[in-house]
Amino acid sequence: MKNASLRRHLLGAIVLAATSAVLLSGCTGTAEVPIASRAPSTLKGQVSFWHFFSGREAGVIQSTVDDFMKANPGVKVDVHPGQDDEKLQKAISAGNTVDLGMSYSTDIVGSFCTSGAFRDLTPFIKRDNVDLTNLTPIVKSYTEFKGVRCAMPVLTDDYALYYNTDLLTAAGIDSPPKTLTELEDDALKLTTYNPDGSIKTLGFNPLMGFYENAAAHYGPSAGAKWLNADGSSAIGSDSGWPELITWQTNFVKKIGYAKLQKFSAGLGQEFEADNAFQKGKIAMNLDGEYRTAFLADQAPGLKYATAPFPTADSHTDLYGAGYITGNIAGISKGSQNPELAWALLKYLTTDTGALVKMANGLKNVPSTADALKSPKLEISSQYKTFVDVASNPHSATTPPSPIGAGYQQTFEQFWDKYQKSGGDLAAGLKSVDKQINDSLALVNGP
Amino acid sequence: MTAVGTRSALRSTRPRHFGRVLNWIGQHVVLSGLAVLFLAPVVFVFLTSMMTSNQTLTATIWPDPWTWDNYVRAFTQVPLVRWFANSATYAVLATAFMLASSIPAAYVLARIRFRGANILFTAIIIAMLLPPQVTAVPIYVMWSKLGMTGTLLPLILPNLLGDAFSIFLLRQFFLTIPSEYADAARIDGNGEWGVLARVIIPMAKPGIAATAIFMFFNSWNDYYGPLLYTSENEQWWPVAIGLASFRSSHGGDWGITMAITMLVMVPVVIIFFFAQRTFVEGIALTGVKG
């Protein structure tokens, strides 16, 4: 190999690399296909549907999708279960593998509507005259961001208190707690210890981060606010949060942080049969309506009831409210068959039969007024609590933001630390505000 | 260096001999004690893999009754076979591609003078030692624009264009082959490819084997790469991702988790016993040549 020829080779290779790099960065995804002026009368083709459910719950979704395919024989839906937000974002950014994507929470709405990862659905909604007043106002609010409706709600998740009636009766408690102080008193009464001092069964686990113990789920108990109208953090200036944090940390102190940690680390997985509430190791628990389905499936013998989550002592007027969120779905930017994706999305989010079928299967709460009123909706006494929470005017959600769940994570990270080490609460909350506003500026800014 | 101490310090041999025996016993006690500690984790993993799921949640160490049930469940409830197949595809193709592209490159770097050789070699060293996260974003963007994320291809294909660490390692091996052999082959009328195929490769077999084994294990054990590229597509998950996300995605109890852990360890250990020499020599060579 001679010098000159080798140099030419080297040069050639580098030029090739450079041009291919330019080419690669030059093409940005696939162009959007414009929508037809009228909905097609028959649907044909293949459409991919990504959702996060797995196991038994994925079966419910599949069976609903099967109904859709039966009604539209020309359509094949390619279902990808078990896809979390991170994976969904990866797949959407990579191009056209996703037509319809469904997320477990509203966290991605802000960023997906802003970036266009989910398309604006308004043209479809206008064309097909979809009645959005059928959606409950709170549900409507969390599926759009800054006037862009890029997602539709698929059922809601609502949170309330579960309690083991056998354990409560045995401890002489005949009605569920209505305030946080009552919750704490009852919980301490229900807690039992082993001879060596460790916890045997727990009345209520106050540790932040345990199962569904998240700031978002506690917030409505004190009417606590997350964001101001301009999108900046309201956490540090809200009076509800300090009240909740103070109650929670004092509760933790009464039992002992280390003791609770050790007990929690030995508990089963939240979504498995060995869930601590299902095993009777925890008498009262904050959880979503879907737990009723898990209980029926995995712990049919357990005697339990549900009630709205207790309110902060200074907010007893809020009793009956709770945290609402829900699954949301949207059409990906790179979808090659948006008409099919829209048809499926419309079916899953507005068809009363489909919503009721999924609600009965998943035990989630329907997201439209029609489905909520449907006589086919199976309402057990335990599930009824959640239907009521869903329509309570004081129920609240976590608002969409361009930083997604970032503001919740920042706050929870602080709370997590505070429950263990304490410190200056007001100053800590101020620094939470700053962190959230800083990261908003990084994403938003000019 | 021999000028340490003084001759006058010569001691009688008897207590020294006695001391040696004590020393020997001491050393072997330490060696065996540590060996027990080193083996214990695997033993506990095995014991737990033989328990029923109720037992794993209780304070027991010894299974009662013993059951292979977790292993049966590992194969029936978990796509274990597919995970292994994916890991094998990744490791085998990456290794084969690496060999095809890196052997010629290493040969040129070891044996042929050309301008720019020093710069190229330095670039390879830097590429080899630089944390992969430094260049992760643009490379990810590149594969994403090509629509290849969600597969193992972004981890396999680059090996067609050489792997820095392998080139470096192979070059070190090639350097140990006296250049007279290659010269003789050239006089016989062989081109550079001929020299490489007829002389260098046969003589560097142990080195090539060691490099291949490194590549194989690095790909087999890789977690970061597959996490970045395949997490959204379970069809392409290698066993490393499957095991890591097992407790969160399938939520299994410790028994079945430990059964899978055992199954993940076994093939590696088997390969080790077949290729023990190559292995240990290879490892020694990477470090000692400092």
Place this chain on the structure above:
Amino acid sequence: MLAPAVLGLALFFVYPLLASIYYSFTRYNLVSDPQWIGLRNYQYLFADDPNVWQAAGNTLWFVAVMVPVKLVFAFAIAGLLTRAKTATGLWRTLYYLPALVPPVASVVTFVFLFNPGTGPVNLILKAFGIDGPLWFNDPALAKPSLLLLGIWVTGDVMIIFLAGLLDVPRDLYEASGLDGANGVQKLWYITLPTIVPVLLFSLVTGIIAALQFFTEASVASSVASGKVSIGEGAGAGFGYPENSLLTYTQWLYIRGFSNYQLGYASALAVLLFVVAAVFLTLLLRRFSAFTPDEATR
């Protein structure tokens, strides 16, 4: 013969390195085009990022504690192994085997062993009347727990040292023995000088590996938290407990591939490059194997 490798270097090394620098001045989420925002990412990195310094501190802990401890331990075992006269192969294999266990499997193993509720370690401690700590679930102990794992899998370094120690000429020891040198003196004057290059090499490559510490820490976090990531994704599980295991490269992953702030992740990458470059320069200057001179003998 060289063309593929040169193309490879250009595509997967030179271009991405330059592109990382470019992206670090942009806001980029892969869905829309990169948008130039000047030094904003760096400003956020150095002034506002709430976790980056904790993450860097954690990585530094692994560099400053884990690397030396592993080396000392590997050296001690290698030293012991040179003394073993019987069943040498068996001993070597025994101590080397854990290094073979795939990293993910070894982490799952250790999180299980040290699981506070029902893990064998705490059960054994209990038998001795000791109330075992929370290990991987305790922010103060999570890193030391990973250190124990690091020691367990230190076999590859141990093999390198063993090879180096066996290279020390035997007659040197015998001669010095005749001269009356004691064990410490032998170690200091004979063993160490011969093996110092090997030690240094392992130290610097160990540091570079520790700078990118990712797999063990992230898997330990997600397995130990026992949390089911229903819909958030892998990044949400990193750092548990209380970010004590959040390393710099994990933070980069979270910002880049969970939050899709690729521009900001690139700024983090550039900083990592600068730090790694310092160690790289050190390595390149010090070790002959990495200098190209031998090539053209």
